Amino acid sequence: MEVIKRTRVLIVGSGGNGISCAVLLQNGGIDDITIITKHSDFGGCWLQNRYPGCALDGGIMGYQFGYALSPHWGATHASWDEVTAYMQKTAADHGLYEKTDFETELLEAEWLDDENAWKVTTDRGIYLAEFLVPVTGFLEEPVIPTFPGQDDFKGRIFHSSMWPEGYTGEGDRIAVVGAGSSALQIVPALQPLAKQIYMFQRTPNHVIPLNKRDYTAEEREQFHADPSTMVKLRTDMIAFGDDIWTQVLLGQDGAKNAEVQARSLQYLDERVKDPALKDMLRPDHTFGCKRMGASDDFYESLQNDNVELIPEAAASVGPNTIISKSGKSVEVDAIVLATGFVFGGSILHHIKRRDGVTVGEYQDGHPRAYKSVSVAQCPNMFLIGGAGPNGQIWLGLGPGEIVPNYIVHAIRYMDANGIRSMEVKETAELKWKSECDAVLSVGPTVIGGCVNYSQDSKGYNKAAWPGTLGSMSDAMNNLIVEDYDQVKRGVSTEALETIA
Ligand SMILES: Cc1cc2nc3c(=O)[nH]c(=O)nc-3n(C[C@H](O)[C@H](O)[C@H](O)COP(=O)(O)OP(=O)(O)OC[C@H]3O[C@@H](n4cnc5c(N)ncnc54)[C@H](O)[C@@H]3O)c2cc1C
Numbered sequence: 001m002e003v004i005k006r007t008r009v010l011i012v013g014s015g016g017n018g019i020s021c022a023v024l025l026q027n028g029g030i031d032d033i034t035i036i037t038k039h040s041d042f043g044g045c046w047l048q049n050r051y052p053g054c055a056l057d058g059g060i061m062g063y064q065f066g067y068a069l070s071p072h073w074g075a076t077h078a079s080w081d082e083v084t085a086y087m088q089k090t091a092a093d094h095g096l097y098e099k100t101d102f103e104t105e106l107l108e109a110e111w112l113d114d115e116n117a118w119k120v121t122t123d124r125g126i127y128l129a130e131f132l133v134p135v136t137g138f139l140e141e142p143v144i145p146t147f148p149g150q151d152d153f154k155g156r157i158f159h160s161s162m163w164p165e166g167y168t169g170e171g172d173r174i175a176v177v178g179a180g181s182s183a184l185q186i187v188p189a190l191q192p193l194a195k196q197i198y199m200f201q202r203t204p205n206h207v208i209p210l211n212k213r214d215y216t217a218e219e220r221e222q223f224h225a226d227p228s229t230m231v232k233l234r235t236d237m238i239a240f241g242d243d244i245w246t247q248v249l250l251g252q253d254g255a256k257n258a259e260v261q262a263r264s265l266q267y268l269d270e271r272v273k274d275p276a277l278k279d280m281l282r283p284d285h286t287f288g289c290k291r292m293g294a295s296d297d298f299y300e301s302l303q304n305d306n307v308e309l310i311p312e313a314a315a316s317v318g319p320n321t322i323i324s325k326s327g328k329s330v331e332v333d334a335i336v337l338a339t340g341f342v343f344g345g346s347i348l349h350h351i352k353r354r355d356g357v358t359v360g361e362y363q364d365g366h367p368r369a370y371k372s373v374s375v376a377q378c379p380n381m382f383l384i385g386g387a388g389p390n391g392q393i394w395l396g397l398g399p400g401e402i403v404p405n406y407i408v409h410a411i412r413y414m415d416a417n418g419i420r421s422m423e424v425k426e427t428a429e430l431k432w433k434s435e436c437d438a439v440l441s442v443g444p445t446v447i448g449g450c451v452n453y454s455q456d457s458k459g460y461n462k463a464a465w466p467g468t469l470g471s472m473s474d475a476m477n478n479l480i481v482e483d484y485d486q487v488k489r490g491v492s493t494e495a496l497e498t499i500a
């Protein structure tokens with residue numbers, strides 16, 4: 001076996017959460033780290049998604065890294081290129097470029113007991129790592145539908161995350177397929193230059209105002225002069241976000257959910273004049289069933305003469321046309337597939353348990369990980385964020401700043417006690433998942449009357465962390481070693497089966 005690198009910790013992913021993981025492990029005294037990533041630079045989803053209008057739909061004061069606050073933001077909601085540049089600067093400031101192998105994709109990972117290491121096969125060769133930390137993203141793997149007749153289409157057709165460099169849509173007739181968060185940003189950005197836009201909407205979604213604004217010169221001066229102003233804004237935003245997440249989006253307070261839903265419908269009523277268009281845009285699912293949209297200009301842009309909402313799925317494509325499910329055909333020069341992502345991607349189908357079966361295959365459509373982090377029969381592996389079932393929370397970069405503490409606790413515990421590998425007991429994993437399912441199954445993502453990316457094939461929520469950021473921190477500061485099988489140095493992992 002030819003190994004291109006041996007490393008103590010192998011982090012897979014160079015998005016915001018991968019960056020935080022590396023920084024916080026280094027801060028915890030764990031320096032023997034390698035990052036691999038299939039991308040050519042840091043930034044993750046922000047490097048990948050470059051469509052016109054791509055920007056944060058949550059405030060930057062909460063979204064930026066808590067350990068690297070920047071006073072340079074021009075507005076409350078930063079664009080993709082600003083976020084990417086900030087992430088790349090943070091990575092450079094912490095010496096991460098020297099530790100990263102770019103354009104290196106994990107294809108398969110398996111535990112080698114003899115080596116006490118994960119053998120990670122990539123498209124560039126093999127890595128051996130004592131600890132494997134997949135941080136491969138929430139919304140990283142695009143859903144790309146194919147339509148009958150598509151091969152004969154004479155124009156451009158592409159997914160929103162694969163935007164052709166420099167394409168502005170000027171003078172074109174464009175179909176935007178989808179009505180999720182990306183479409184909400186793409187339609188207003190293309191509308192001023194496009195000849196015509198047709199938006200194909202299968203299901204309308206709740207939309208709330210974004211309330212984006214530029215920071216004033218005084219505010220920016222204050223961020224520079226007194227960074228504690230930013231800390232305060234971040235703290236307030238986290239308290240607010242945690243309340244909305246648990247009460248409204250996890251459905252723990254029905255009255256609050258109904259109140260927020262009524263406000264979003266009122267926003268629709270106020271912003272859209274034509275009753276027929278209003279009807280097409282009115283969702284019939286509970287607020288929070290799908291990820292809600294946030295926009296100041298989406299409703300306005302739909303009411304321009306060069307935009308038409310087609311309240312149906314796109315079904316087929318002709319040489320110059322796209323045709324809806326009921327047969328409405330429109331001529332277009334370009335088709336933008338704003339069709340979203342497979343939540344969490346397929347990483348668990350590339351990681352083998354000790355018994356040789358991939359985690360994805362073994363878990364058979366009901367993905368689970370103890371505390372969203374540890375998987376049975378996968379020693380010394382820690383999942384972060386989207387890679388981990390139920391690792392998602394309202395603040396997309398939250399897990400990257402919280403979960404690494406757990407890894408530091410675990411590695412310190414192992415070093416102090418002569419333990420070479422730790423793997424979570426399946427009983428603990430199943431217990432945690434059933435508690436998690438119980439919390440989430442009363443919420444809108446499960447019973448809100450829609451199809452969404454959080455649902456697994458058994459109907460459970462595979463995505464959401466079942467509590468606040470604070471509860472995630474508590475869980476990550478509490479390493480319950482009894483929930484893990486531990487193998488001392490000099491002992492084979494096979495002893496685990498013998499004991500069982
Ligand atoms: C368009 C868009 C807008 C968003 N807006 C917001 C927002 O406003 N607020 C919010 O909180 N969240 C938002 N999100 C969610 C976003 O996913 C998270 O906020 C966060 O950026 C995720 O960071 P990450 O590091 O976990 O994953 P990503 O940024 O997706 O990075 C994943 C990394 O894993 C690597 N990778 C994946 N598979 C492999 C493999 N097999 N081998 C090697 N490398 C691999 C990729 O190369 C990439 O570097 C948005 C997502 C998208 C797509």
